[in-house]
Amino acid sequence: MSMDLTYWKDQARGAGFSEVAALKMETLVVNPEVRKMCAANACGQYGKNWACPPGCGDLEECASALLACDCGLIVQTVAQLEDSFDFEGMAAAGSTHWENFSRLRSQIQENTEKAGDVLALAAGSCTHCKTCAYPDAPCRFPEAAASSVExxxxxxxxxxxDNGLAYNYGEHTIAYTALFLFKG
Known part of the structure; x- marks a missing residue:
């Protein structure tokens, strides 16, 4: 499948993302140490959410899903904060990022003839449902759930x-990053 990444980059900008770049697929390096950070459970979602470990699959399953993808986008929502302790601003930026993410994913899902299958990885744990069904029942909204990049x-x-984007945009800023990976 020949993917028109220029089209999807334009759609990503239109969805509200501050920064958009074509993803160099060779930069998708699965690191077991990152998964160990998830197991440390700093966010409180490890073992409590279908989109987080271990519910999202073991690292080998995740690596296989990444390898099945042919191309992708890396997108960011960058926001200005009042200061380093502007937790309300951080939360607002996170909400804006999730809205941008959901908007673009919906556009992709509605245009599968242009997008094919997509693996969308978000910033942070899935928050679609107030209470996740994990582990007692299947995910209630698999089309809306999203695992994190980590x-x-x-x-x-x-x-x-590795993909030419900043991670830190300077003092009093925050950047949330997501991936949209397309399977041919």
């Missing part, structure tokens, strides 16, 4: 650098 063992700051 859940797949990918180091976000390295991905950004």
């Amino acid at each position: 859940a797949y063992g990918l180091l976000v700051n390295q991905l950004c650098v």
Whole structure:
């Protein structure tokens, strides 16, 4: 399948992302140490969410899903904060990023003839449902759920650098990063 990444880059900008770049697929390096950071459970979602480890699959399954993809986009929502302790601003930027992410993913899902199958990886744990069905029942909204970039063992700051994007945009800023990977 010949993917028109220029089209999807334009759609990503239209969805509200601040930064958009074609993803160099060779930069998708699965790192077991990143998955170990998930297991440390700093976010409180490890073992409590279908989109987080271990619910999203073991690292080998995640690596196989990445390898099945032919091309992709790396996208960011960058926001200005009042100061380093502007937690409300961070939360607002995170919400904006999730809205941008959901908007673009919906456009992709509605245009499968242009997109084919897509693996969308978000920033942070899935928050679509107030309470996840994990582990007692299947995911109620698999089309809306999203694993994080880190859940797949990918180091976000390295991905950004390797793909020509900044990870840190300077003092009093925050950047949320996501991936859209297309399977031919």
